Amino acid sequence: AEPVTLHIGGTFPMESGSGGWAGGEACLPAVQMALEDVNNRLDILPGYVLNMTNHNSQCQPGLAMQQLYDFLYKPPTKLMLLTGCSPVTTVIAEAAPVWKLVVLSYGGSSPALSNRNRFPTLFRTHPSANMQNPTRIHIMEKFKWKRFTILMSVEEVFVTTAKDLEALARKKGIRVDRQSFYGDPKDAMKTLQRQDARIIVGLFYVTEARKVLCQAYHHGLYGRRYVWFFIGWYADTWYYPPPEEHLNCTAEQMAAAAEYHFTTESVMLSRDNLPAISDMTGMQFQERLTRHFQKETANVGGFPEAPLAYDAVWALALAFNCTRNNLPSHIRLENFSYDNKIIADTLFQCVKNTSFRGVSGKVMFSDSGDRIARTQIEQMQGGKYKIMGYYDTTSGDLEWYNKEQWLNGRGPPPDSTVIKKH
């Protein structure tokens, strides 16, 4: 018999529009690869074939609303929606429950998306930006730093991340000061100097990071007595000053200020040699996806997040499979409609119980639908990032390689309030 088609909708930000994330360039091919792989598997959804209608959201919420309308009011009925960047995920995941739709986001990092009241049916294979906070606190404790300063740009994702970081620090008796800025960090940097800030966690996009680094150089806020934490998903050479940004720092000055800074980022590609459920290891997936592009993958939007997009389709397919096996005999998956509570509730439970080895690592969701992922810590040494270790939030274990370096080879700098032993 002909296989029955199950339809899904997907939005992909192919251009960054107003400075958003243009991750669709790599994530759309990754999703299409996953749909092909799942449809070729006889042991998953036998008798069914998955089909996706996709739109280019340009990371624009307004455009995404129009596309949601298109998904909903143009047949055929969709059983689930895939979304990319946070602003689009926010509007679609807030509306979706009205049509009893589950939303799976492969690119939403905003901590605000963990709100189960606003987004009751949202799950994301992309970790929340908050996932890095327990790691940052663990490192502060490891080096016995009792005080640090958050320097942040006032975008929502950084404001929410900073709030979570402060709350965690307070719980651990670590003092936190916070300096925020929008666009130009100059005044905030002057305040850091006045407050004798030594351990600084930076929360901003890469363009602001370069301005901060150049200001740090000119204010002398670097070297033996300072430790900077930057976000780890900037490009490896992010601190080279692009001429068009007119930073009044040379490459050497930027490199000097950047030396020995730490970064934290969520692990998005499994390093396991054990193959994932798709029979590929993370590396094999990456090699296969690279063949789709004629240019350097470092310049392909969303390439680091592609494993998350690939695994989102597997999570969706396994949840459909689970739903098929748990429906009452008189109801079939293809009977899904936007007011069918039994299928919607069964599907929600199946997604909630997701647990499989993906190319991005173990895929599991917390009660708020967040991706549970490990964090990677690196340090800039001699202009190159070196992996310092991994932190597993679930177990609280820090796998540390003892390769960190400090200026003049001595131990970590004091945070200027460490109670000196008399």
Ligand SMILES: CC1(C)CO[C@@H](CC(=O)O)CN1
């Ligand atoms: C790590 C990054 C770049 C964080 O922003 C995500 C996009 C978003 O949250 O809108 C994509 N991944």
